Amino acid sequence: MTGSLRVALLGSSNFPIAEPYAGGMEAHIGQLSRALTERGHSVTLFAAEGSSLDVADDLLSVARLELSDISKADITTPALAVSEHHAYLSVMMQLAGELSDTFDVIHNHSLHYLPIAMSRTVRTPMLTTLHTPPFAWLESAVALSGSTGVEFAAVSEHAARQWFPVTGPVNVVANGISLERWPEGQGGDGAVWSGRLVPEKGPHLAIDAARAAGFSLTLAGPASNTAYFEAEVAPRLGGDVTYAGHLRQRELATLVGTSAVALATPVWEEPYGLVVAEALACGTPVAAFDRGGIPEILDPTSGRLARPDSVEDLARAMIEARTLSRHDARARAESACSERRMVDQYLSLYESMMSGAAL
Template sequence: MRPLRIALLGSSNFPIAEPFAGGMEAHIWQLAHTLTERGHIVTLFAAEGSSVEVTGGNLHVARLELSAISKADITTPAWAVSEHHAYLSVMMDLAGELRDSFDIIHNHSLHYLPIAMSPTVQTPMLTTLHTPPFAWLESAIAISASPASSFVAVSEHAARQWAPVLGGVHVVPNGISTQRWPEGPGGEYAVWSGRMVPEKAPHLAIDAARVAGVPLRLAGPVSNSEYFREHVVPRLDDSVTYVGHLRQRELAALVGAAAVALVTPVWEEPYGLVVAEALACGTPVAAFDRGGIPEILTPVCGRLATADSVKDLATALVAATALSRSDARARAETACSETAMVDHYSELYEHMIGETTVRRGAA
């Protein structure tokens, strides 16, 4: 495949750097890294401090110093204006002075402006749908209708959620590097990893581990300090420990040395990157039967529990510890590979570029 000039749009608030703020940042890091390894010229839009090595450098994240009057406007949070300004600026640049700089724009942001402004950009833009159809995104899609804009979902579940809005949607599951997530030896404890927020519900993982009588280690950023303080900290003791926000290599070692990984979303998780990471480490998974997770887990590598049921999750935890670590690893290699993910994206890039060329020739 010929080298392409690719602009990746991430979050204006979180850098693509370790330790990652969440699964989105980990995903963009892996995609940027693999595309660069394949010889593509990748340029990144993400918050200052991003450290993934890309050959195309970084797009400027514009910041706005509001006037005193604007700052006094209690109806509009300053963070929302900052985010709006950053995406408005980059999209205007892509439609203006950077209009000939890229072959493809790959949008991973959760902001509505890249989608809403896609008709102003002559470069084809692919948007990966990492969430359900939130209202602002749905509104942007309803008015954009750009022939050079396409969408993919990260799971069949997510595609079904978006079907009433977009009709049929391509599915490209997220992928991970099985080299960066090596098979570990296993151990005696259970592990939970992810953002410490209510929708990820680590407190339910703690409760299930207690019912099962298995020690638990938790890792991840405290993204909601009030939730962490009220629902996680009171549950910590000698058998349940929070080990902090780890870098990728440290997290892989922690997950690989666990007997089982617990995954406890109380919302419809579109994919479940932590499931793929655990399986790559050879660690079987016990998870709530929600969202895209059942598409990853099979009976040989994990157990699904009734959503929100601590008792059922405890049973699934015990059952999962008896599963083969080599089978878990094999599942990750066949179903969660970043190679397959980038192959799919590469095909879509070429198709979209070709379609755009045809439209321009017919104009």
């Protein structure tokens, strides 16, 4: 790839790209934006108010709609759904109109259907990264999006297989992380779990497994589901299990790097598993449920897989994982999880799309 590209990255209209990140999606977009900028490309972000210009050159503002009193009284239409619809409708109309010659490529990471459904209206080549399994609204948009300027990339082979009945074959670009921002740590005695504290991430199972295996455990991340946190996580805290709160990236890297083993406990088909890559970069072996895209990241030198949802087997995996070499875990991150590899692949896709659009 030669020359500087002008890239528009579309994220969530509800969550800013700023630390501490609301979740893995926001962390991923922030990393990609920073990496593209560091390579000399110009990045403009579309994300919620409060997004940081530390990782991009400019921001596209999220349009807000003040509904009439009659519309507000309509109980059939949730206010949040209308707000999201208006935000994405507005930005796609801008990209098809007054911003039509502003960017070389649009890279869509949002989970909203409108960017995909309206992709035919923009002249700029658009790549959509598929971060989740298929769901109805996104499937509908994909079914109507056919255009030579539209491409899709899944974050794992597992995700690509899930999308195959909908999209056919798609590119696979595994998520990557900055190995410099996640340095190898010296390890420690306890275990760590990081991520959004929500039911589908299973932190309550991590707590039970750590106690069964005789490990202390520190949890870190946003308590995104208050009811779940109060019912399943808070009662399990105390003694050998602590909650460190929602940490910034550098603080989290220190915590992970000073742990003996990291846990990943999705109770759904996790498409990738960014926390696994982060732990390996810090040299911390991983014990994880054998689900989704996680088996594509771990190998026998860097972690152990456990039967999904089995606390007993996860405890076994923890005990085994802690004996693994921290240097081997780091080496696995360097070979399979690097930001450089991810960005190289995305730039290659951008170039291919731009060449195709020019024909």
